[in-house]
Amino acid sequence: MIGVAVLLLAASCKKEDALQEKLTADNVAVTATATGRQFTLVPDVNGRLVIDNSSKTYQPGDIINLKGNFKVIQVTNLSGSASAPITVRNLTGTTVTIGNPAWNGGAYGVACVFWNCHYIRFGGQSGTSSIVISGSTQAAKASYYDLQLGNKTDNIEVSNLTIQNGGNGIVAKTDPVKGDATTVYPNTTMMNLKIHDLVIRSTTNEAMYIGHTATYWDLTSNVPYYGATSGMAGGHQYVQPIIWRNVKIYNNKVQNIGLDGIQTAAADQMEVYNNEVTNWGMQKNSSHNGGILIGGRTTNTNTHDNYVHDGWGEMLQFYGSGENGATHIMNNNLFRGNQLDGVSLRGTANAVVRFTNNTIAVTMGNSLRLNGSTGMNSAQIINANAFIRPLNAAATIYPKNYIYVENGAVAVEGTGTLANKKYPTWLLSKADAVYYQPLSGSTMGTAGYRKK
Numbered sequence: 001m002i003g004v005a006v007l008l009l010a011a012s013c014k015k016e017d018a019l020q021e022k023l024t025a026d027n028v029a030v031t032a033t034a035t036g037r038q039f040t041l042v043p044d045v046n047g048r049l050v051i052d053n054s055s056k057t058y059q060p061g062d063i064i065n066l067k068g069n070f071k072v073i074q075v076t077n078l079s080g081s082a083s084a085p086i087t088v089r090n091l092t093g094t095t096v097t098i099g100n101p102a103w104n105g106g107a108y109g110v111a112c113v114f115w116n117c118h119y120i121r122f123g124g125q126s127g128t129s130s131i132v133i134s135g136s137t138q139a140a141k142a143s144y145y146d147l148q149l150g151n152k153t154d155n156i157e158v159s160n161l162t163i164q165n166g167g168n169g170i171v172a173k174t175d176p177v178k179g180d181a182t183t184v185y186p187n188t189t190m191m192n193l194k195i196h197d198l199v200i201r202s203t204t205n206e207a208m209y210i211g212h213t214a215t216y217w218d219l220t221s222n223v224p225y226y227g228a229t230s231g232m233a234g235g236h237q238y239v240q241p242i243i244w245r246n247v248k249i250y251n252n253k254v255q256n257i258g259l260d261g262i263q264t265a266a267a268d269q270m271e272v273y274n275n276e277v278t279n280w281g282m283q284k285n286s287s288h289n290g291g292i293l294i295g296g297r298t299t300n301t302n303t304h305d306n307y308v309h310d311g312w313g314e315m316l317q318f319y320g321s322g323e324n325g326a327t328h329i330m331n332n333n334l335f336r337g338n339q340l341d342g343v344s345l346r347g348t349a350n351a352v353v354r355f356t357n358n359t360i361a362v363t364m365g366n367s368l369r370l371n372g373s374t375g376m377n378s379a380q381i382i383n384a385n386a387f388i389r390p391l392n393a394a395a396t397i398y399p400k401n402y403i404y405v406e407n408g409a410v411a412v413e414g415t416g417t418l419a420n421k422k423y424p425t426w427l428l429s430k431a432d433a434v435y436y437q438p439l440s441g442s443t444m445g446t447a448g449y450r451k452k
Contacts, residue, residue, distance in 0.1 A: 037062045038063045043069065051078060060084035061085075062087075064086065076115040077117070080118070084119075098131065099112075100136065103140070103144055104139060110144070110146075123158060132163075141165065145171050146164075147171070154190035154191050157193075157195075162201075165202050169206065169208055172193060172244070174242050175212070178220075192246045195210070196248070197252065213265040218237070219239060225238060243268055245268045247270040259288035261290065264294055264295050265319075274306065275306045277291040278308070295317075298320040299322075319348070321349045322350040330354070332450060332452075333359075336362050339364045341363060342363040343355075343358075347376035350376065352380060357449065361387075365391065366391070370410075372406070383414035421447040
């Protein structure tokens with residue numbers, strides 16, 4: 001079958017921060033021929049591609065092949081199905097570039113956006129170099145989004161990309177909109193997000209911004225609100241942003257990042273694993289410095305087998321919630337080499353973290369810091385970890401420098417084979433200098449991280 005794909009722009013669609021201007025019908029992308037439900041699309045004369053699937057040109061199971069160098073790609077209203085997602089990929093044997101490194105403000109401040117899209121697979125066919133998203137390198141680059149998943153886009157898998165420069169690497173959230181009840185929780189939940197096998201490097205802000213960070217949204221003033229309900233302004237309408245459910249972030253390499261590396265929030269049933277994060281927090285901003293951040297309104301999380309090393313900020317930060325009996329697991333991660341505390345836990349609603357078989361090594365501050373100031377007052381389970389060289393091996397290391405507890409937080413340490421092993425210097429640990437695996441003669445036993 002041979003058909004023609006006509007690409008038009010939606011006449012009306014809500015917008016978030018980065019979707020600053022829509023392409024007009026005068027900027028219709030080049031028509032494309034479909035053979036066997038595969039479509040090959042190229043940029044228009046201005047380097048742009050607009051896909052608005054309101055007319056259902058593309059059906060579940062279709063494959064959209066991209067070919068060429070695009071300044072911007074905007075995809076709206078594109079939906080596959082659970083059994084037959086729509087695949088958006090590079091044309092076989094070609095390399096696709098997306099983005100505008102010369103952007104310095106104004107329209108089209110996002111390289112690639114999926115808007116109200118569902119059941120999508122987006123990524124390269126042959127590794128991370130087959131699709132490269134390159135953001136702004138100009139003075140206004142902090143305002144540029146490289147990849148945006150917005151307006152309730154969900155059931156999406158993103159893989160095999162390189163994302164570089166710009167402000168934020170990936171932004172996956174939906175802002176509440178006054179008068180639209182489908183943009184708030186619990187009316188809507190965004191389901192099933194997979195992000196894997198990416199290289200994200202040299203972003204000015206976060207490499208990943210997954211989930212909405214605002215505890216509440218003030219629809220009257222259109223601003224986020226993070227305080228207690230007792231402090232809400234009278235006469236204002238407050239809602240909670242939509243949460244994600246079933247999120248997997250894995251096998252990614254994140255490097256040379258201005259703010260947080262992998263930042264998450266507002267997600268239930270989230271697994272973050274097998275990621276390597278290095279040289280984050282380059283702005284040295286004390287409010288945005290987590291290598292991996294398990295943020296507010298997260299429940300039922302599992303963070304394991306990650307390697308976070310050689311950055312400025314804290315290597316892992318936890319702000320998750322214990323509501324409804326939520327569980328939080330952090331197991332077999334290696335955190336080494338930074339300029340602040342190693343790992344900090346400051347959850348809410350009596351969150352309990354099972355922090356087991358991790359290694360925290362060579363920190364400028366304490367190895368592990370527990371803070372109960374926001375309601376994390378239940379006992380935290382701290383078993384079989386290796387804490388090596390806190391305070392950059394200062395002349396005197398006190399027990400509290402391995403596990404620092406404050407503001408009502410409680411730590412329960414294991415005994416026997418579950419005991420934590422603590423070494424004031426690297427030499428005393430008798431571990432190798434890269435992955436901190438115990439060498440012959442080490443007393444580490446089964447504690448700490450093991451490279452798989």
